[in-house]
Amino acid sequence: MKNYLLRHLQVFFYTLGQLARTPFSSFMTMAVIGITLALPAGLYVLIDNIQTASVGWDGKAQISVFLKPGTTQQQARALETKIRHLRPVESVQYISPEAAMEEFKRLSGFGGALDALEHNPLPAVLVIRPGDGHSDPESLQGLVASLRGFGDADLVQLDLEWVKRLHLLLRLAERGVWLLAVLLGLAVLLTIGNTIRLAILNRRDEIEIIKLIGGTNAFIRRPFLYSGLLQGLFGAGIAWVLVQTGLLLLTGPVRELATLYASPFGVQGLDTPTSLALLASGALLGWLGSRLAVGRHLREIEPS
Numbered sequence: 001m002k003n004y005l006l007r008h009l010q011v012f013f014y015t016l017g018q019l020a021r022t023p024f025s026s027f028m029t030m031a032v033i034g035i036t037l038a039l040p041a042g043l044y045v046l047i048d049n050i051q052t053a054s055v056g057w058d059g060k061a062q063i064s065v066f067l068k069p070g071t072t073q074q075q076a077r078a079l080e081t082k083i084r085h086l087r088p089v090e091s092v093q094y095i096s097p098e099a100a101m102e103e104f105k106r107l108s109g110f111g112g113a114l115d116a117l118e119h120n121p122l123p124a125v126l127v128i129r130p131g132d133g134h135s136d137p138e139s140l141q142g143l144v145a146s147l148r149g150f151g152d153a154d155l156v157q158l159d160l161e162w163v164k165r166l167h168l169l170l171r172l173a174e175r176g177v178w179l180l181a182v183l184l185g186l187a188v189l190l191t192i193g194n195t196i197r198l199a200i201l202n203r204r205d206e207i208e209i210i211k212l213i214g215g216t217n218a219f220i221r222r223p224f225l226y227s228g229l230l231q232g233l234f235g236a237g238i239a240w241v242l243v244q245t246g247l248l249l250l251t252g253p254v255r256e257l258a259t260l261y262a263s264p265f266g267v268q269g270l271d272t273p274t275s276l277a278l279l280a281s282g283a284l285l286g287w288l289g290s291r292l293a294v295g296r297h298l299r300e301i302e303p304s
Contacts (some may be wrong), residue, residue: 002249005210006042010202011226012196013227014223015223015226015227015230016230018223018227019227019230026231029158029191029192029195029231029235030231030234030235030236031235031238032191032235032237033188033191033192033231033232033234033235033236033238033239033282033285033286034234034235034236034237034238034239034241034242035238035239035242036184036187036188036233036235037184037188037236037239037278037282038190038237038238038239038242039109039151039167039180039184039283040177040180040181040241041239041240041270041274041278042043042183042243042246043047043173043176043177043180044046044056044181044243044274045243045247045268045269045270045274047177048172048268049254049267049268050170051170052268053083059071061136061154061156062127062129063127063128063129063130063140063144063147063157063158064125064126064127064128064156064157064169065079065083065125065126065127065147065150065153065156065157066123066124066125066154066155066156067079067123067124067125067127067152067153067154068123068152068153068154068155069123070155071123071124071152072170072279073124074153075097076096076124076126076152076157077094078093079126079150079152079153080094080126082093082150083126083128083147083150085269086141086146087141088130088142088285089126089128089129089131090129090130090131090142091129092126092127092128093126093127093128094124094125094126095124095126096124097120097122097123097124098120100122100123100263101120102185104122105144107142108150111244113147113181123154128143130143138170139238140158142221144156150300153174167206168176180207185285186221188232188235188282188285188286188289189285189288189289190289191289192228192231192232192285192286192290193285193290193292193293194293195226195228195231196224196227196289196290196293196294196297197293197297198247199224200224200293200294200297200298200301201225201297204301205303207220208301211301217298220298221291221294221295222248222296224293225287225290225291225294227290228286228287228289228290228291229283229286229290230283230286231286231291232282232283232284232285232287233279233283233286234282235271235282235286236281236282236283237279237282238277238279240270240278240279240284243269244269244270246271248269250267251266254266254267
């Protein structure tokens, strides 16, 4: 077992040396892999940041509960207390008919005309903000159904269309990213496969000699597999650098935009699990592309 591990370690450092002896061509291959992997990784981080930002938007879904005419302030406050104890509710704001009229006067510009009214026609309103974890359409619809069960509630209004559109767009974007990741993963396989194919052709005479003296296919295949794995791993590292650099360039403008909306939102980069998944994906694609190429072309080389 010890000798087996030592041989693998020897081949690993030998492969590193081979890549170092051709730095330009090796870097070009890794850069192509890095750019290819950076695109789906960057889109994934972008969607993740949009989802994080949408949770903290000040304009997130609000539910307005219009109370029945004649509801006293004491009854409205009692209903406010009941609603506040519902699990999906984050906050409840009571707006009296007088406060609603004052706001309507200020926003409508018809203050003088409204003063001519004999009585205030506006009802009291409870404005409800759901919690951050309950902004999806299903949770909001369940909350609306619960609010309609209260006797003092005359009308429960929720503008759900934009919430549905946002979730559908994010879901569509996620599927698009996965589809793009699969296609670009195939591109990485082809890139690695073509690189390994050229390496095999360049070492054809050496492979024939190794086979003549009894070298097995596993022995010949090993350095090519390490080469593909390392190129995929380093390519994924380049992708990580590209994504993090792009996010770093966006940090300042995004922070300024968030400040204008009084939001604490900041750009989030690749976390540790996602970074490890990116590196592992690059290494796996490199190994798989190399394995497919070696398995195909090695069978075609036989000593004459």
